[in-house]
Amino acid sequence: MHLAKNLLTAMIGKLRLTNSLTRKKELFEPINPPEVGMYVCGPTVYSDVHLGNVRTFISFDIINRYLKFLGYKVRYVRNITDVGHLLDNGEDKISKKARLNKLEPMEIVQKYTNDFHSVMKIFNVLPPDIEPSAIGHLFEQVEMIETLLSKGFAYQANGSVYFDLTRYNKLYAYGKLSGRKIEDLINQSRTLEGQDDKKNPLDFALWKKAAPNHIMKWKTKWSDGFPGWHLECSVMSTKYLGTQFDIHGGGLDLKFPHHDCEIAQCLGASDKEPAKYWMHTNMLTVNGQKMSKSLGNAFLPWQLISGNHGMLDRGYSPMAIRFFMLQSHYASNLDFSNEALNGSVKGYTKLANGIRILKEIIYPKHDSLNVNAALINQINKICDDCHSAMDDDFNTALTIGHLFNLLKKVNSLYSKQIAFTDINKATFNRMKTTLLTFTEEILGIKPEKEINGHNLLNILLENYVEAKESKNYKKVDSLRQRLAEEGITVKDMKDSVGWAYNE
Template sequence: MSISNKSLKIYNSLSSKKEDFKTINPSKVGIYVCGPTVYNKVHLGNCRTFISFDLIVRFLKHIGHDVRYVRNITDVGHLEESEDEDKILKRAKIEKLEPMEVVQKYTNDFREVLLKFNLLSPNIEPTATGHIIEQIEMIEMIIDNGYAYEKNGSVYFDLLNFTKKYKYGKLSNRNLDDIINESRELFGSDEKKNPQDFALWKKASSSHIMKWKSPWGYGFPGWHIECSAMSHKYLGKKFDIHGGGMDLKFPHHDCEIAQSEAVYNENPANYWVHTNMLTLNGRKMSKSTENFILPENLFSGKSDMIEKGYDPMVVKFLMYQAHYRNTLDLSNESLLASEKGYNKLMQSFYDIDILKPSENDSDKYESIIDKCYDSMLDDFNSPKLISHLFELSKLIDDIKKEKEFISKKGIDNLRNYMKVFLFDILGFSNHKNIERKDLSKDKLVEALIDIRDFSRKIKNYQISDLIRDKLNSLGIKVEDN
């Protein structure tokens, strides 16, 4: 069951194929994942992305890598597409709060939800507002290299000049003509040299609350520059993995690549990893069509979309039943099936404690464990991993029924590997509703019957009758022979 001679393959959005994973520094991995814009409650689509990268980080650590996991918080600069207004500032006006109150409120909500999913905290969780200096410095370097210009206190990335040397749209594979047409339709601005140029820094009006002093006057950073500045600060000019939802490929990640190439003459990451979307009852989640559900309502059951609340681990189990690159549909039926499957695997794990060791040994579990590792090494294939864990579950059932046999050493190995995959890699927490079979009902009943038999032998009929009546009241029929 050694994986030392096997390579990890990761699907790279940059090449659109699986590639052998080779780290820049031996045994060290740098990962940057685009975090939430904290202007509202986190939705399940966001959660799926962070749950997927939690699996990736956990497995990389398990196979021996020293991982530095950076996941940012966007707390300024994420502009609405059709207007020059920050999403956080817009929410602050609606809720009649200070912008940083909005940030703190929804950052707390985000962290609380991820804690319920039992996700690891990132090593570094930088905020955009905490790295204004770094963003200004990077913008200055882009200007110095001839790929940005200032106009009326704002700074824009010069895409036409950039594309004379570099290709723009490496992830989305969009050509510049299409981008120009879309830009004219959506983002036309008299300030820009070219309609497709994106903002690196925006001039702030006198009434704008969130603004900072810069070489171009008071303003605030654009959305794309923050991730470039923070990823390079904490992971260097070149790092291993950059990730996020597939909706970030364009324009966010394409712009990040352009910014890094404009400064350092190279793509910032070797591997670009993107998670797919989550649908609800076969349709795209959307607040405008009211086809959405918040995590808190999914857990509590306070939604017409579902018939009851579900444990966060059940929701997590459902998300792992689809590969992170595939669309996943959430429905009451899929949740019910996942609840049954999750409980079955947890019960199988606890049932290992009541297996009877044998002199004969089955080595079936070893080949299944190999398949579990092969699944994870194949682009973190969680649905295949889960299918093999169900094979282990069936083997445990067969050992209980004495259809298969296993030694004491085999039991210990089986317990250890089940623990590794269920808790260390998949990141499940112990389910509160799963009964521990090492203190199982059957063993307790047997102990009570032994005590009753002893009481009868010593003619303590008061105790023996009490035990009999209590067991009968629980539906366990006890008859005197």
């Protein structure tokens, strides 16, 4: 973005990433450079986006930003699942929510898509280049089913169409991404309702005949039904990125069966391995325990922001949360605790203050320099280290460490421990550009007011009113404090809550 063109060119060809398919760290060599195609499985829009999703999309946001920074022409596709994602009892997640709320399924889809977009915006996640939806690609899904039927990789049974894994396994190996063996899977498989039409219990649905009371269904020659969940991603990645593209990503929980099924569908339809590199983000834990609704330790993004959850001591600003997430590698587990989050607030504040100071510093004019060559080398080395850390499988944690090392030099300049005459203008400019570009453009950490402002204020005020209404005074106090941190004073009036920016 801002670095010299020759420097950008030098960076290309050094990036290495962990490929889940080969289980190795590999040199990134796109199929058609400078173009890069990246597909990431998006959310199923039937409820509030959970924090695990936020982490996944922040991780791929970093990957998208860094690839673009390196000079690649990235086409980033992230889908919206609006049909076909079934519960264990066979009911569609969106249909169920629509039935319970007496709404049109598309009202549910719209509401949670809008909510998802605002959460992404709050965390400064850039939108993808294409955001296709499953319902918007029904024709293409039917087409792929026909191709799979004509090639003998699918069969019809009682109005449904299933993928034929027995036939597939004669040519390819199902489960190679997750490393699962088909015999073990057969032993573990459960027979679910309406699945007895299958030849093999592991065969998965491409088209499912709908029960009479099922709301979301479409007419095809097979039946009034709906597409299987795995199909949409194969169809939409092929449509927008071609039969072979560079990166396919998603959360670790999608590796099996979703991603193994996607590979099977694509190989069956085109005889081509869809993605060259598969990347997976790891899961979230809270105080070392898996985050789950049943354990009562799963908090939603807005709860983490407002502090409105029993596990949380206080709320945290979206940029501090983003900073917190980037302090672990995307492929490692991310553990939430009040201590770790508070540590991140300190780190984020330090970084934000440093950047603010840096923006104000201009290299002064000198008659003569008395340069310190060792110091100049040191500064240049730290700038190089920022690139190397990102080139090493997008190691954001290490990058942040190097940025802090650069900040120390900035602070020394500011406090006059280092004289401007010690370093030349070029070195100062490189230090400034590296710090600003890596912090704001690549890591996406910007001053909170520039990103949020009103959005954040609304979340905090809504929670404040709710806490007051439910007479949860501990939360009222903690939210009042959070609002003060954002420079806002709340005023309790008789029937409402007023607010004002502090002078």
